[in-house]
Ligand SMILES: NC(=O)C1=CN([C@@H]2O[C@H](COP(=O)(O)OP(=O)(O)OC[C@H]3O[C@@H](n4cnc5c(N)ncnc54)[C@H](OP(=O)(O)O)[C@@H]3O)[C@@H](O)[C@H]2O)C=CC1
């Protein structure tokens with residue numbers, strides 16, 4: 001793992017989260033290089049994590065490079081145009097974290113079947129608590145899959161998919177998921193403040209409740225439904241609250257995941273128009 005060179009295209013939120021998680025796992029800063037047009041974000045990453053900061057494009061890659069595409073989906077045609085020769089001439093493994101963009105689109109943009117893996121990580125990767133879904137094209141070898149597995153299992157849990165179409169669902173659930181959980185926290189906090197609790201206490205109580213419950217569910221062999229029933233006394237406070245959640249929550253979850261997955265597919269279609 002330490003011999004591997006990890007090359008980021010893009011220095012934004014997701015690159016930062018992954019680099020933070022990698023550095024906590026003692027991947028040396030010198031084996032990570034970050035490319036972005038401006039020095040704004042890559043400069044900050046170099047300063048904070050000791051990674052190498054480079055302009056937007058590399059002429060040549062170090063041996064054993066894993067290139068992680070972490071710029072916006074819609075920029076992929078232009079960026080792969082710039083990186084095409086570099087990627088085609090080496091033996092780099094190309095990992096895209098871009099939402100929506102299919103591996104077939106990526107190889108079509110490159111005009112060659114280089115090794116492509118799609119990854120959908122999430123921002124808790126920055127503290128080693130990420131959830132990453134991976135999909136490898138058929139030509140990606142077992143040792144390349146191991147390499148990708150090692151990189152992302154270093155920053156959290158890893159789940160492989162064999163049907164690429166489900167990457168949009170994984171994106172809707174886990175890539176976007178931290179934002180849903182944070183919105184839920186905000187809503188709980190605000191509701192408690194409305195009832196008179198001070199904001200600091202409301203925030204801390206909401207956070208510890210979500211954290212403690214997630215840890216309990218992760219540690220327990222029981223299903224979320226079974227654990228929920230343990231909290232719910234007949235005729236008690238939880239039953240009263242749950243009756244309200246049940247009216248809306250499941251249909252809302254279905255609509256939210258459908259909207260997010262559809263947006264992933266739309267991002268992919270947009271790329272077709274621009275390409
Ligand atoms: N944010 C998230 O939670 C998640 C995001 N993703 C995916 O990660 C990718 C990046 O998202 P995010 O980090 O949020 O986006 P940001 O907008 O935070 O970062 C985008 C980065 O791309 C860089 N960039 C722009 N043009 C180029 C170029 N020509 N060459 C190299 N780099 C370039 C920008 O450079 P500069 O610093 O100069 O502005 C910036 O650093 C997206 O594809 C998204 O779908 C996947 C999972 C979760």
Ligand SMILES: O=C(O)[C@@H]1CCC=N1
Nearest residue numbers: 099171174175176177
């Ligand atoms: O919102 C987005 O499109 C990206 C992908 C998943 C999380 N952030």
